[in-house]
Amino acid sequence: MSRITRGQIVLRTERIALSEVIEEAVEAARPQIEAARHQLDVSVPREPIVVDGDKARLVQSLTNLLSNAAKFTPAGGHIGVTVTAHAGEARIAVRDDGLGIPAEQQARIFEAFAQADTDLARSKGGLGIGLALVRKLAELHGGAVRVESEGAGRGSVFTLALPLAKRAGPLRARPAEPSADTGRSLRVLIVEDHPDAADALEMHLRLRGHETAVARDGPSALECVERFSPQVAFVDVGLPGMDGFEVARRLRAHPSCAGALLVALTGYGRSEDKRRASEAGFDTHLTKPAPLAAIAQLLADVAARTRSRADAR
Ligand SMILES: Nc1ncnc2c1ncn2[C@@H]1O[C@H](COP(=O)(O)OP(=O)(O)OP(=O)(O)O)[C@@H](O)[C@H]1O
Ligand SMILES: [Mg+2]
The missing domain is CATH 3.40.50.2300 (Response regulator)
Structure with a gap:
Protein backbone atom coordinates (compact mmCIF):
# COMPACT_ATOMS: atom_id res chain seq x y z
CA MET A 1 0.00 0.00 0.00
CA SER A 2 1.49 3.32 -0.95
CA ARG A 3 0.09 6.68 -0.04
CA ILE A 4 0.46 9.36 -2.66
CA THR A 5 -0.29 12.95 -1.85
CA ARG A 6 -0.99 15.22 -4.77
CA GLY A 7 -2.73 18.43 -3.97
CA GLN A 8 -5.11 17.76 -1.13
CA ILE A 9 -6.35 14.34 -2.15
CA VAL A 10 -4.56 11.37 -0.65
CA LEU A 11 -4.62 8.23 -2.79
CA ARG A 12 -4.24 4.91 -1.03
CA THR A 13 -2.99 2.81 -3.88
CA GLU A 14 -3.05 -0.96 -4.06
CA ARG A 15 -3.40 -3.57 -6.76
CA ILE A 16 -7.07 -4.08 -7.41
CA ALA A 17 -9.19 -6.08 -9.79
CA LEU A 18 -11.65 -3.79 -11.52
CA SER A 19 -14.42 -6.35 -11.07
CA GLU A 20 -14.41 -5.47 -7.35
CA VAL A 21 -14.71 -1.78 -8.13
CA ILE A 22 -17.64 -2.44 -10.47
CA GLU A 23 -19.36 -4.64 -7.93
CA GLU A 24 -19.19 -2.08 -5.15
CA ALA A 25 -20.21 0.83 -7.36
CA VAL A 26 -23.18 -1.11 -8.71
CA GLU A 27 -24.25 -1.90 -5.14
CA ALA A 28 -24.00 1.77 -4.22
CA ALA A 29 -25.99 2.97 -7.24
CA ARG A 30 -28.50 0.11 -7.26
CA PRO A 31 -31.24 1.83 -5.23
CA GLN A 32 -31.24 4.75 -7.64
CA ILE A 33 -31.20 2.48 -10.70
CA GLU A 34 -34.03 0.36 -9.33
CA ALA A 35 -36.11 3.34 -8.28
CA ALA A 36 -36.14 4.44 -11.91
CA ARG A 37 -36.77 0.85 -13.09
CA HIS A 38 -33.75 0.93 -15.40
CA GLN A 39 -32.35 -2.28 -16.76
CA LEU A 40 -28.69 -2.72 -15.87
CA ASP A 41 -26.26 -4.94 -17.78
CA VAL A 42 -22.73 -5.46 -16.54
CA SER A 43 -20.10 -7.17 -18.64
CA VAL A 44 -16.70 -7.89 -17.09
CA PRO A 45 -14.18 -10.25 -18.72
CA ARG A 46 -13.40 -13.47 -16.87
CA GLU A 47 -9.65 -12.85 -16.53
CA PRO A 48 -8.98 -10.19 -13.88
CA ILE A 49 -8.16 -6.69 -15.09
CA VAL A 50 -5.78 -5.23 -12.56
CA VAL A 51 -4.85 -1.60 -11.91
CA ASP A 52 -2.84 0.19 -9.25
CA GLY A 53 -5.44 2.40 -7.71
CA ASP A 54 -7.31 3.67 -4.70
CA LYS A 55 -10.26 1.36 -4.55
CA ALA A 56 -12.57 3.65 -2.58
CA ARG A 57 -11.91 6.55 -4.95
CA LEU A 58 -12.46 4.44 -8.05
CA VAL A 59 -15.69 3.10 -6.58
CA GLN A 60 -16.70 6.69 -5.88
CA SER A 61 -15.93 7.73 -9.48
CA LEU A 62 -17.85 4.88 -11.01
CA THR A 63 -20.76 5.42 -8.63
CA ASN A 64 -20.94 9.01 -9.85
CA LEU A 65 -21.12 7.86 -13.48
CA LEU A 66 -23.78 5.26 -12.70
CA SER A 67 -25.79 7.72 -10.68
CA ASN A 68 -25.68 10.23 -13.53
CA ALA A 69 -26.78 7.55 -16.00
CA ALA A 70 -29.71 6.69 -13.73
CA LYS A 71 -30.58 10.32 -13.15
CA PHE A 72 -30.39 11.57 -16.73
CA THR A 73 -32.26 8.66 -18.30
CA PRO A 74 -36.07 8.59 -18.33
CA ALA A 75 -37.58 5.77 -16.23
CA GLY A 76 -37.34 2.29 -17.70
CA GLY A 77 -34.12 2.97 -19.59
CA HIS A 78 -31.03 0.85 -20.18
CA ILE A 79 -27.66 1.24 -18.50
CA GLY A 80 -24.67 -0.84 -19.48
CA VAL A 81 -21.25 -1.20 -17.88
CA THR A 82 -18.44 -2.86 -19.80
CA VAL A 83 -14.82 -3.39 -18.85
CA THR A 84 -12.11 -3.97 -21.43
CA ALA A 85 -8.33 -3.95 -21.47
CA HIS A 86 -6.20 -3.05 -24.44
CA ALA A 87 -2.70 -1.71 -25.06
CA GLY A 88 -1.79 -1.14 -21.43
CA GLU A 89 -5.08 0.54 -20.65
CA ALA A 90 -8.21 -0.57 -18.82
CA ARG A 91 -11.49 1.01 -19.85
CA ILE A 92 -14.72 1.12 -17.94
CA ALA A 93 -17.57 2.36 -20.10
CA VAL A 94 -20.94 3.40 -18.69
CA ARG A 95 -23.59 3.64 -21.38
CA ASP A 96 -27.16 4.88 -21.12
CA ASP A 97 -29.99 5.54 -23.54
CA GLY A 98 -31.12 8.72 -21.85
CA LEU A 99 -31.02 12.45 -22.47
CA GLY A 100 -27.65 12.60 -24.18
CA ILE A 101 -25.45 15.67 -24.26
CA PRO A 102 -25.21 18.15 -27.15
CA ALA A 103 -21.71 18.28 -28.67
CA GLU A 104 -21.09 21.89 -27.68
CA GLN A 105 -21.67 21.07 -24.01
CA GLN A 106 -19.58 17.95 -23.78
CA ALA A 107 -16.38 19.69 -22.72
CA ARG A 108 -17.84 21.90 -20.03
CA ILE A 109 -19.80 19.29 -18.08
CA PHE A 110 -16.50 18.18 -16.52
CA GLU A 111 -15.97 21.59 -14.98
CA ALA A 112 -17.04 22.08 -11.37
CA PHE A 113 -20.58 23.45 -11.05
CA ALA A 114 -21.27 22.97 -14.77
CA GLN A 115 -24.48 21.36 -15.86
CA ALA A 116 -25.89 20.93 -19.33
CA ASP A 117 -28.47 23.57 -20.28
CA THR A 118 -31.43 21.38 -19.71
CA ASP A 119 -34.16 22.04 -17.19
CA LEU A 120 -33.75 18.46 -16.13
CA ALA A 121 -30.16 18.84 -14.94
CA ARG A 122 -31.21 21.73 -12.69
CA SER A 123 -34.41 20.09 -11.56
CA LYS A 124 -32.51 17.04 -10.32
CA GLY A 125 -31.00 19.19 -7.63
CA GLY A 126 -27.36 18.25 -8.24
CA LEU A 127 -24.51 20.70 -7.99
CA GLY A 128 -22.54 19.75 -11.04
CA ILE A 129 -19.51 18.49 -9.17
CA GLY A 130 -19.81 14.74 -9.77
CA LEU A 131 -17.97 14.80 -13.09
CA ALA A 132 -15.37 17.30 -11.90
CA LEU A 133 -14.54 14.84 -9.17
CA VAL A 134 -14.44 11.89 -11.59
CA ARG A 135 -12.05 13.79 -13.83
CA LYS A 136 -9.80 14.83 -10.97
CA LEU A 137 -9.59 11.29 -9.60
CA ALA A 138 -8.98 9.83 -13.07
CA GLU A 139 -6.08 12.23 -13.56
CA LEU A 140 -4.61 11.40 -10.14
CA HIS A 141 -4.59 7.77 -11.28
CA GLY A 142 -2.80 8.67 -14.50
CA GLY A 143 -5.97 8.10 -16.47
CA ALA A 144 -8.72 10.13 -18.09
CA VAL A 145 -12.47 10.31 -18.52
CA ARG A 146 -14.30 11.23 -21.69
CA VAL A 147 -17.83 11.36 -23.00
CA GLU A 148 -19.41 10.45 -26.28
CA SER A 149 -22.98 11.30 -27.18
CA GLU A 150 -24.66 11.74 -30.51
CA GLY A 151 -26.67 14.56 -29.00
CA ALA A 152 -29.89 15.36 -27.21
CA GLY A 153 -32.05 12.29 -26.70
CA ARG A 154 -29.42 9.92 -28.08
CA GLY A 155 -27.90 8.57 -24.85
CA SER A 156 -24.33 8.95 -23.55
CA VAL A 157 -21.24 6.86 -23.00
CA PHE A 158 -18.75 7.88 -20.33
CA THR A 159 -15.42 6.07 -20.47
CA LEU A 160 -12.99 5.96 -17.59
CA ALA A 161 -9.52 4.91 -18.81
CA LEU A 162 -6.85 3.79 -16.33
CA PRO A 163 -3.34 2.44 -16.86
CA LEU A 164 -3.12 -1.33 -16.29
CA ALA A 165 -0.90 -2.38 -13.38
CA LYS A 166 2.65 -2.91 -14.61
CA ARG A 167 4.24 -4.83 -11.77
CA ALA A 168 3.47 -8.49 -11.61
CA GLY A 169 2.54 -9.69 -8.16
CA PRO A 170 -0.31 -10.85 -6.02
CA LEU A 171 -3.42 -8.79 -5.56
CA ARG A 172 -3.46 -6.87 -2.32
CA ALA A 173 -0.12 -8.20 -1.13
CA ARG A 174 -0.28 -6.45 2.24
CA PRO A 175 -3.20 -5.57 4.45
CA ALA A 176 -4.21 -1.94 4.66
CA GLU A 177 -1.81 -0.06 6.89
CA PRO A 178 -3.49 1.51 9.89
CA SER A 179 -2.74 5.19 10.06
CA ALA A 180 -4.29 8.51 10.84
CA ASP A 181 -6.14 8.47 7.58
CA THR A 182 -7.16 11.84 6.26
CA GLY A 183 -8.42 10.09 3.12
CA ARG A 184 -11.20 8.31 4.98
CA SER A 185 -14.68 9.17 3.82
CA LEU A 186 -17.08 10.64 6.40
N1 LIG B 1 -25.38 10.28 -18.31
C1 LIG B 1 -25.68 11.55 -18.58
N2 LIG B 1 -26.61 11.86 -19.53
C2 LIG B 1 -26.92 13.16 -19.80
N3 LIG B 1 -26.35 14.22 -19.22
C3 LIG B 1 -25.42 13.97 -18.28
C4 LIG B 1 -25.03 12.65 -17.92
N4 LIG B 1 -24.06 12.72 -16.96
C5 LIG B 1 -23.86 14.05 -16.75
N5 LIG B 1 -24.67 14.80 -17.54
C6 LIG B 1 -24.72 16.28 -17.61
O1 LIG B 1 -23.51 16.76 -17.06
C7 LIG B 1 -23.79 17.64 -15.97
C8 LIG B 1 -22.70 17.55 -14.94
O2 LIG B 1 -22.74 16.28 -14.30
P1 LIG B 1 -22.26 16.19 -12.79
O3 LIG B 1 -22.33 14.76 -12.36
O4 LIG B 1 -20.96 16.90 -12.69
O5 LIG B 1 -23.34 17.06 -12.02
P2 LIG B 1 -24.83 16.72 -11.51
O6 LIG B 1 -25.11 15.26 -11.67
O7 LIG B 1 -25.77 17.68 -12.15
O8 LIG B 1 -24.72 17.09 -9.95
P3 LIG B 1 -23.95 16.27 -8.81
O9 LIG B 1 -23.19 15.13 -9.46
O10 LIG B 1 -23.07 17.28 -8.17
O11 LIG B 1 -25.05 15.77 -7.92
C9 LIG B 1 -25.17 17.20 -15.49
O12 LIG B 1 -25.83 18.24 -14.81
C10 LIG B 1 -25.86 16.85 -16.79
O13 LIG B 1 -26.30 18.02 -17.44
MG1 LIG C 1 -23.71 13.80 -10.96
Missing part, protein backbone atom coordinates in the same frame (compact mmCIF):
# COMPACT_ATOMS: atom_id res chain seq x y z
CA ARG A 187 -20.76 11.49 6.28
CA VAL A 188 -21.00 15.23 6.76
CA LEU A 189 -24.19 17.24 7.17
CA ILE A 190 -24.19 20.95 6.28
CA VAL A 191 -26.98 23.06 7.74
CA GLU A 192 -26.76 26.41 6.04
CA ASP A 193 -29.44 28.64 4.54
CA HIS A 194 -27.09 30.61 2.33
CA PRO A 195 -26.83 28.59 -0.93
CA ASP A 196 -23.39 29.88 -1.97
CA ALA A 197 -21.84 29.14 1.40
CA ALA A 198 -23.44 25.69 1.50
CA ASP A 199 -22.33 24.89 -2.07
CA ALA A 200 -18.75 25.98 -1.46
CA LEU A 201 -18.44 23.86 1.66
CA GLU A 202 -20.12 20.89 0.01
CA MET A 203 -17.82 21.13 -3.01
CA HIS A 204 -14.79 21.25 -0.76
CA LEU A 205 -15.91 18.19 1.18
CA ARG A 206 -16.97 16.13 -1.82
CA LEU A 207 -13.75 16.80 -3.66
CA ARG A 208 -12.04 15.29 -0.65
CA GLY A 209 -14.15 12.18 -0.86
CA HIS A 210 -16.68 12.82 1.90
CA GLU A 211 -20.36 12.08 1.57
CA THR A 212 -22.44 15.18 2.09
CA ALA A 213 -26.00 16.21 2.75
CA VAL A 214 -27.20 19.81 2.82
CA ALA A 215 -30.20 21.11 4.74
CA ARG A 216 -31.36 24.71 4.35
CA ASP A 217 -33.10 24.91 7.72
CA GLY A 218 -33.51 23.18 11.07
CA PRO A 219 -36.59 21.07 10.32
CA SER A 220 -35.06 19.63 7.15
CA ALA A 221 -31.80 18.95 9.00
CA LEU A 222 -33.67 16.92 11.61
CA GLU A 223 -35.51 15.03 8.91
CA CYS A 224 -32.26 14.35 7.09
CA VAL A 225 -30.38 12.79 10.02
CA GLU A 226 -32.84 9.88 10.13
CA ARG A 227 -31.56 8.66 6.79
CA PHE A 228 -28.06 10.05 6.77
CA SER A 229 -26.67 9.50 10.30
CA PRO A 230 -23.95 12.12 9.94
CA GLN A 231 -20.59 11.71 11.66
CA VAL A 232 -20.00 15.45 11.47
CA ALA A 233 -22.45 18.36 11.18
CA PHE A 234 -21.59 21.96 10.33
CA VAL A 235 -24.45 24.16 11.51
CA ASP A 236 -24.82 27.86 10.75
CA VAL A 237 -26.05 29.52 13.94
CA GLY A 238 -27.83 32.30 12.05
CA LEU A 239 -30.57 30.16 10.50
CA PRO A 240 -34.02 31.64 9.93
CA GLY A 241 -36.81 30.09 12.02
CA MET A 242 -35.27 27.46 14.26
CA ASP A 243 -31.82 28.90 15.01
CA GLY A 244 -28.58 26.91 14.96
CA PHE A 245 -28.47 26.56 18.74
CA GLU A 246 -31.88 24.91 18.80
CA VAL A 247 -30.87 22.71 15.86
CA ALA A 248 -27.78 21.60 17.81
CA ARG A 249 -29.81 20.76 20.93
CA ARG A 250 -32.16 18.63 18.86
CA LEU A 251 -29.41 16.97 16.83
CA ARG A 252 -27.62 16.11 20.07
CA ALA A 253 -30.80 14.48 21.38
CA HIS A 254 -31.33 12.49 18.19
CA PRO A 255 -30.17 8.86 18.29
CA SER A 256 -28.74 8.91 14.73
CA CYS A 257 -26.64 11.92 15.57
CA ALA A 258 -25.75 11.53 19.23
CA GLY A 259 -22.07 10.71 18.61
CA ALA A 260 -21.52 13.21 15.80
CA LEU A 261 -19.06 16.09 15.96
CA LEU A 262 -21.18 19.25 15.96
CA VAL A 263 -19.47 22.34 14.59
CA ALA A 264 -21.08 25.77 14.90
CA LEU A 265 -20.45 28.25 12.09
CA THR A 266 -20.66 31.67 13.69
CA GLY A 267 -20.48 35.22 12.41
CA TYR A 268 -17.21 37.08 12.79
CA GLY A 269 -16.33 38.23 16.26
CA ARG A 270 -19.56 37.30 17.98
CA SER A 271 -18.15 35.96 21.24
CA GLU A 272 -21.66 35.67 22.66
CA ASP A 273 -22.33 33.05 19.96
CA LYS A 274 -19.34 31.01 21.06
CA ARG A 275 -20.54 30.73 24.65
CA ARG A 276 -24.07 29.84 23.55
CA ALA A 277 -22.68 27.31 21.05
CA SER A 278 -21.02 25.25 23.73
CA GLU A 279 -24.12 25.47 25.95
CA ALA A 280 -26.23 24.17 23.07
CA GLY A 281 -24.05 21.08 22.72
CA PHE A 282 -21.71 22.08 19.92
CA ASP A 283 -18.25 20.49 20.23
CA THR A 284 -16.53 23.42 18.63
CA HIS A 285 -17.12 26.50 16.53
CA LEU A 286 -15.57 28.11 13.49
CA THR A 287 -15.92 31.70 12.42
CA LYS A 288 -17.30 32.13 8.91
CA PRO A 289 -15.92 31.84 6.34
CA ALA A 290 -14.39 28.80 8.00
CA PRO A 291 -10.73 28.30 7.05
CA LEU A 292 -10.32 25.14 4.98
CA ALA A 293 -7.30 24.04 6.99
CA ALA A 294 -9.36 24.10 10.20
CA ILE A 295 -12.10 22.06 8.54
CA ALA A 296 -9.56 19.53 7.27
CA GLN A 297 -8.08 19.20 10.75
CA LEU A 298 -11.47 18.58 12.38
CA LEU A 299 -12.35 15.92 9.81
CA ALA A 300 -8.95 14.23 10.17
CA ASP A 301 -9.53 14.05 13.93
CA VAL A 302 -12.94 12.47 13.48
CA ALA A 303 -11.56 10.02 10.90
CA ALA A 304 -8.76 9.00 13.26
CA ARG A 305 -11.22 8.55 16.13
CA THR A 306 -13.56 6.46 13.98
CA ARG A 307 -10.66 4.30 12.87
CA SER A 308 -9.31 3.66 16.36
CA ARG A 309 -12.80 2.70 17.48
CA ALA A 310 -13.03 0.27 14.58
CA ASP A 311 -9.60 -1.16 15.44
CA ALA A 312 -10.62 -1.67 19.06
CA ARG A 313 -13.50 -3.89 17.98
